Amino acid sequence: MKHSDTKTQILDVAQDLIQRRGVNGMSFKDISETIGIRRASIHHHFETKEKLLEALMTRYSQEYGSAIEDIVASSASAKNKLTRYMKLFLKTAEADPPEKACMCGMLAAEIASIGEQAARLVVDYSESSVQQIARILDQGKKNGEFQFNGDINVMARMIFSFLEGGLIFVRANGQKQQFKAMTKQVFKLIEA
Amino acid sequence: MKHSDTKTQILDVAQDLIQRRGVNGMSFKDISETIGIRRASIHHHFETKEKLLEALMTRYSQEYGSAIEDIVASSASAKNKLTRYMKLFLKTAEADPPEKACMCGMLAAEIASIGEQAARLVVDYSESSVQQIARILDQGKKNGEFQFNGDINVMARMIFSFLEGGLIFVRANGQKQQFKAMTKQVFKLIEA
DNA sequence: GTCTATAGCGCGATAGAC
DNA sequence: GTCTATCGCGCTATAGAC
Numbered sequence A, B: 001m002k003h004s005d006t007k008t009q010i011l012d013v014a015q016d017l018i019q020r021r022g023v024n025g026m027s028f029k030d031i032s033e034t035i036g037i038r039r040a041s042i043h044h045h046f047e048t049k050e051k052l053l054e055a056l057m058t059r060y061s062q063e064y065g066s067a068i069e070d071i072v073a074s075s076a077s078a079k080n081k082l083t084r085y086m087k088l089f090l091k092t093a094e095a096d097p098p099e100k101a102c103m104c105g106m107l108a109a110e111i112a113s114i115g116e117q118a119a120r121l122v123v124d125y126s127e128s129s130v131q132q133i134a135r136i137l138d139q140g141k142k143n144g145e146f147q148f149n150g151d152i153n154v155m156a157r158m159i160f161s162f163l164e165g166g167l168i169f170v171r172a173n174g175q176k177q178q179f180k181a182m183t184k185q186v187f188k189l190i191e192a
Numbered sequence C: 001g002t003c004t005a006t007a008g009c010g011c012g013a014t015a016g017a018c
Numbered sequence D: 001g002t003c004t005a006t007c008g009c010g011c012t013a014t015a016g017a018c
Helices: A008-021 A028-036 A041-046 A047-071 A078-093 A104-108 A116-142 A152-173 A177-190 B006-021 B028-035 B037-045 B049-073 B078-093 B103-109 B116-142 B152-173 B176-190
Strands: none
Touching: A008 A028, A008 A047, A008 A104, A028 A041, A028 B049, A041 B037, A047 A078, A047 A104, A047 A116, A078 A116, A078 A152, A078 B152, A104 A116, A104 A152, A104 B103, A104 B152, A116 A152, A116 A177, A116 B152, A152 A177, A152 B116, A152 B152, A152 B176, A177 B006, A177 B152, B006 B028, B006 B103, B006 B152, B028 B037, B049 B078, B049 B103, B049 B116, B049 B176, B078 B116, B078 B176, B103 B116, B103 B152, B152 B176
């Protein structure tokens, strides 16, 4: 079993810190102390903090983007797909130790503090997530699983917004079981 | 017409900066340069940054808390109340210049970076907001305006989460008209 | 690829004059 | 109540040895 290389370790620790404290609450010093190297060594792998954020968000988009694509492209029911999609968020809410929000949500909250490139990656990822949710809703509406009034895309954006905001607030108030209750409530609103 | 005093100016500028950049993206230097005084003068009014955040969140709870109470306690229809409540968020989304999210949401996102006292004020305020939304939903369900499956409190928390998350993401992607569309979608889901 | 050393600035905070 | 001056630390970033 090989240990992950330094570059990967840096990305892992940076992501963890951002999910807990945010971009401006995460520093090269924090990272270096956590993985036991010097700050200068981080700069060897990532020239600037801005570049680190770009690399982080790129990896994130690929990992989660393909996980979500797998879900949407599968032959399962719409309900099963939406359940699996929301389970990705549930996993973060129920992480041990908890106190983690979605990294995309944290970067979006501090969008003014990250570079243009990283900001675009955040926007692109979130817009693509909304689209994927919309596809699931569309499938469900067409095959009769789901039934609700209003526009599918608006509804998809609402679900995404609630998932992101929900994670931030259950982390703040510590009541993570509330998050699960809300994901179940989604189905009560849209199921036929 | 008297100009607002320094203490109020400091709170106003601090709140504005937090809504745009977040707690860790706001500094005494930013505040001092914006209102044209020295950093030491801010410390005269607020001993520490932590105390400033407490004062800020206390004022915020009072202002918005009483505005929300007025709405909930009025004799209007549930639909009218919920519309007025959501209009408080819409006003932030459509602020000019925009790029503002809800201060409570920004503090919640960076909850690990603020003191215990300020953190509790954030949690208390958001929980009380959820309760107020629940009261509106309860009124609407009882008098037949609203009709939806599931628990009222969970539904209230979902609406609050979506409003907070929604503000963060429409600020990031610049499409504030999407926020208004989502608030309208709420009624399509719950109206009888 | 990791290190030491350092530059240069921003930060929160305090002492003390006015 | 505001100022100047300063402390001490954290921050991102860079140069250059090993």
